[in-house]
Each structure stands twice: as C-alpha cells, then as structure tokens.
Amino acid sequence: MLSILGFSMIAVFMYLIMSKRLSALVAIMLVPIIFGVIGGFFTELGPMMQEGVEGIASTAIMILFAILYFGIMIDSGLxxxxxxxxxxxxxxxxxxxxxxxxxxSMTVALDGDGTTTYIITVSALLPLYKRLGMNKIILATVAMLSMGVMNMTPWGGASAMAMASLNLDASQLFLPMIPVMGFGLIWVLVVAFILGKGERKRLGVVEIQHNHTNSEANSELAATTVSRDYRRPKLVWFNFILTIVLMASLIIDFMSLTILFMIAFAIALLVNYPDLKDQQDRIAVHSKNALAVVSIVIAAGIFTGIMSGTKMIDAMAITLVSFIPESFGPFLPVIVAFASAPFTFFMSNNAFYFGVLPIIAQAADAYGISAAEIGRASLIGQPIHVLSPLVAAAHLLIGLVGTDFGDLQRFAVKWALGTVTVMTIAAIILGVI
Incomplete structure (x- = not known):
C-alpha cells in the first residue's frame, strides 16, 4: 500500500510541474503533505518535515553564499x-x-548559472562569429557543452538537488566528481578543436583589426551584464587569488563548503565594495537567482522528510528491486549514468532528482551500492539536460545567438552524448561509480 501511495505521489508531483499546473516550489511542499495525510500520517508529518528541512539546511546555505560569491566576482570584473x-x-x-x-564559457560557468554564462560568452564572442561568417550554432553548442559539465558543481542546481534528495553533503557527492568533470572539460576542448578546425577549413584565417572587435564585444558585454561602475580592475589579482584559494580549500576539504563560501563571500564583498550602499546593491542584484535555487532546495526538505519518515521510499524501493533482474543489480550506477540523460531531458531536474532518484538509490542499497555512488552517477547526464526545452537558460541562448532550437539540438546532441560517455567511462575507471 505504501508503495502504491509513493508512486502515485511521484506521478502527481511530476505531472503537476511538467504540465505547469503548479510551480516546483509549491508542488514539492504541498503534494507530499497531501499524500502523507491520505496515508494516515497527519499527526506525524510535523517532525518528519522538520527533520527533512534540518538535514539540508547546510546545503542550502552553501548554495546561497556560492551564488552570491560568484556574482560578486563577475560584477567586479574578474x-x-x-x-x-x-x-x-x-x-x-x-x-x-x-x-x-x-x-x-567553462570559466564563467564556475558560478553555475546558465543565464550568466550564456550572456557573457555570447556577448564577448558573437561579434567575431558574425564578422568571420562562422556558424553561430557552434558558439551555442560549445557554450552548452561547457555548461553541461560545470552544472555539476554543488551550487549549479543538479548537485544541490541530488544532495538534498539523498541527504548527502558536498564532500560525499561532489569532490569525487572533480576528476570526472576534468575529463568532461577535456572532451569539450576536443570537440571545440574539431568544430573549429572544420570552420578554419571552410573559411580560412581572416585578418581583422583586434581593437575594433574587442571594443565592440566589450561594449555589448557591458550592456548585458553589469554597469561599469561596479567593475574593480585594480582588484583583479586579489579576486583571482581569493578564488584560487577558495577552490583549493574546497578540494582539500579541511573545512565545510558552507563555511568556506560564507567567509570568501564576506571577504570579497568587503574588499570590492567597502561602501555599504554598494554592498546592498550587489546583494540585491543577485538575490533573485539565489532565492530561486535556495528556496527549492529548502522546500525539498519537506518532500524528502515525508518520503523517508513515512517509509514510502523503502516500500517503493522494494517494489522497484523486484523488477530488476538480479544480474543487472551491480551495474545500476552505470545504468543510472546513461539513463539520467533522457530522464533529465524529458523532465525537469526537480522531477528527476526529487521524484525518481531517491527511489533508485534506495533500490541500489539492496545491492550494496551507496546513495552517494548513485547520486554521482545521476549527475553525468547533465550535458544532455542543458539541451532540454525545459531549461529556461537554453531559450535565452537561442535568442542571443539567433538560431532555431531544433537545429541546435540536432547539431549538439551527438557531442553532448559524447560528453556523457566520456565522463561515465572516466567515473568507472577512477572508481567514482
């Protein structure tokens, strides 16, 4: 009975957000409460939800300050x-x-925000593509491939949702994925080389005046990102060193990511914008993006708390395991790595990471496979996810480049699938999955 209730809840949740009947933020809180009441758990829901929210509070705080930190870095002109x-x-x-x-695009995508990545990359380089007559779909494809890999950072969305739904921290989920992401980025560079070589063969090398192009690109960049009043060119080296120290600290893992980002943000804000009014303005500018991500992560605590507290997730896992051939069990992480690509293409990250992933993770536990391993595997499909029409930033990119969505998907999908394959192989070889 609990299994039926759980699968019904997932189906309703996915239908409501995919049909846009409800926002993910509302659905992820109200749907589990309703089904919890239907299951007869009304008096127990409060403690369940409280435990779920408390379990992901640290992750939500880390994401908040990571978004604000990288926002400051972009504003300052790093x-x-x-x-x-x-x-x-x-x-x-x-x-x-x-x-x-x-x-x-790889560098800018460090902030985990597709919108910012696409705006800066396209604004800086589209004038060159136009002047040389280069294929603008290549610009969009390479930017998307970079974003697909960098979206796996804890503050990028997918990792945040995976951590929230599986109650993991960044050291368990993200740190082992860093070398895998490295292989993914190398693949993106290989694809860029192949596509660029084709364009060089088609067009040849054109002599252009650098200063004019640079000026044109920078003027577009200034118009589409942030006022020049907030640039801090004299602090570029300070910001660069601060970011390098932060990244090194994340890898060393001597302190929680949450505390590291809080400290780094405070230092960056104080040094770059000592004036209180400027600090308030910069926080206000980036609070919209931060609120959108953090609110859904916190709200997910209700979803995961009820799923775990009512034991629905356990019942669903038992049902799912019964349908998996015994010989397939040990290969679940590899299956998840490839399956996450179409899953996150046809449904939102919210639906997959909060609706499907916990069930798979619980089922994998029967074969001695940890939730962290399944969570890592689930991230590998992100290069396909960013091509989905369900991703708002993708529509922005299409508008900036001026191409057709269908044309872009047909051109980019094989390269994105290549990224998924390369990272899956790397993850297996490195023992990450």
Whole structure:
C-alpha cells in the first residue's frame, strides 16, 4: 500500500510541474503533505518535515553564499582580462575562436548559472562569429557543452538537488566528481578543436583589426551584464587569488563548503565594495537567482522528510528491486549514468532528482551500492539536460545567438552524448561509480 501511495505521489508531483499546473516550489511542499495525510500520517508529518528541512539546511546555505560569491566576482570584473586575452589571441582564426569559446564559457560557468554564462560568452564572442561568417550554432553548442559539465558543481542546481534528495553533503557527492568533470572539460576542448578546425577549413584565417572587435564585444558585454561602475580592475589579482584559494580549500576539504563560501563571500564583498550602499546593491542584484535555487532546495526538505519518515521510499524501493533482474543489480550506477540523460531531458531536474532518484538509490542499497555512488552517477547526464526545452537558460541562448532550437539540438546532441560517455567511462575507471 505504501508503495502504491509513493508512486502515485511521484506521478502527481511530476505531472503537476511538467504540465505547469503548479510551480516546483509549491508542488514539492504541498503534494507530499497531501499524500502523507491520505496515508494516515497527519499527526506525524510535523517532525518528519522538520527533520527533512534540518538535514539540508547546510546545503542550502552553501548554495546561497556560492551564488552570491560568484556574482560578486563577475560584477567586479574578474573575467574581463580573460575575455580581452582570448579576443587578442584568437584574432581571425576560427579554430582559436571556437577553442576560446570553450575556455571562456567553462570559466564563467564556475558560478553555475546558465543565464550568466550564456550572456557573457555570447556577448564577448558573437561579434567575431558574425564578422568571420562562422556558424553561430557552434558558439551555442560549445557554450552548452561547457555548461553541461560545470552544472555539476554543488551550487549549479543538479548537485544541490541530488544532495538534498539523498541527504548527502558536498564532500560525499561532489569532490569525487572533480576528476570526472576534468575529463568532461577535456572532451569539450576536443570537440571545440574539431568544430573549429572544420570552420578554419571552410573559411580560412581572416585578418581583422583586434581593437575594433574587442571594443565592440566589450561594449555589448557591458550592456548585458553589469554597469561599469561596479567593475574593480585594480582588484583583479586579489579576486583571482581569493578564488584560487577558495577552490583549493574546497578540494582539500579541511573545512565545510558552507563555511568556506560564507567567509570568501564576506571577504570579497568587503574588499570590492567597502561602501555599504554598494554592498546592498550587489546583494540585491543577485538575490533573485539565489532565492530561486535556495528556496527549492529548502522546500525539498519537506518532500524528502515525508518520503523517508513515512517509509514510502523503502516500500517503493522494494517494489522497484523486484523488477530488476538480479544480474543487472551491480551495474545500476552505470545504468543510472546513461539513463539520467533522457530522464533529465524529458523532465525537469526537480522531477528527476526529487521524484525518481531517491527511489533508485534506495533500490541500489539492496545491492550494496551507496546513495552517494548513485547520486554521482545521476549527475553525468547533465550535458544532455542543458539541451532540454525545459531549461529556461537554453531559450535565452537561442535568442542571443539567433538560431532555431531544433537545429541546435540536432547539431549538439551527438557531442553532448559524447560528453556523457566520456565522463561515465572516466567515473568507472577512477572508481567514482
């Protein structure tokens, strides 16, 4: 009975958010409460929900300050020298331009926000693509491939949801994935080289005046990102060193990610914007993005708390295990790695990570496979997810580049599937899954 109730709850939840009858934020709180009442757990729901929210509070705080930190870095102009350097190096060589696109989009995507990544990358490089007559779909494809890998960071969305739904912390889920992401990024550079070489063969190397192009690109960048009043060019090296120290600290794992990001954000805000009014303005600018991600993660505590507290997740897992052939059990992580691609393409990350993933993780437990291993595998399909029409940032990218969604998907899907395959193989070889 609990199994039927649980699967029914998942079905209703997925239907409501995919049909846009309810927002994910509302559905993820109200649907489990309703089904908890139907299951006869009315008097026990309070403690269940409280336990679920408390379990993911640290993750939500970490995501909040990570988004704010990278927002400050973008505002202050940390990436401006990189953009200028890339534009200076690539000149009129299509091969260098496409590889430069990959490097820039990877770097900017550190903040985990597709919207920011696409705006900065397209604004900086689209003028070059237009001037040389290069295929603009290549620009969109390379930016999406970079975002697909970098979206696996704990503050990028997918990892945050996986941590929340499986009650894991970043050291369990994300840190082992760093070398896997490295292989994914190498693959993106390989794809950029292949596509760029094709464009160089088609167009040749064109002599252009760097200064004019650089000025044009930078003017578009300034118009689409942040006012130049908030740039801090004299603090670029300080911000760069601070970010490197932060990244190194994350890898060393000597302190929780939550505390590290809180401290780094406080230092960055104080040094770059000592004036209180400027601090308030910068926080206000980025609070919208932060609120959108953090609120859904906190709300997920109700969902996971009720799923665990009522034992619905256990009953569903037992049912699911009964349908899995015994010989397939040990290969569940690999199956999940590839299955997460179509799952997250046809449904939102919310639906997959909060609706499907906990069930798979519980089923995998019967074969001695940890929830962390299943969680890592579930992230590998993100390069396909970013191509989904359900992703709002993808529509922004289409508008910025001026191409058709269907054309982009047909062009990019094979390269995105290649990213998934490379990362899956790397994860197996490295023992991550």
């Amino acid at each position: 990436f401006d020298p990189l953009i200028s350097k890339i534009l200076k190096i690539v000149k009129g060589d299509p091969l260098k331009i496409v590889v430069g696109t990959a490097i820039l």
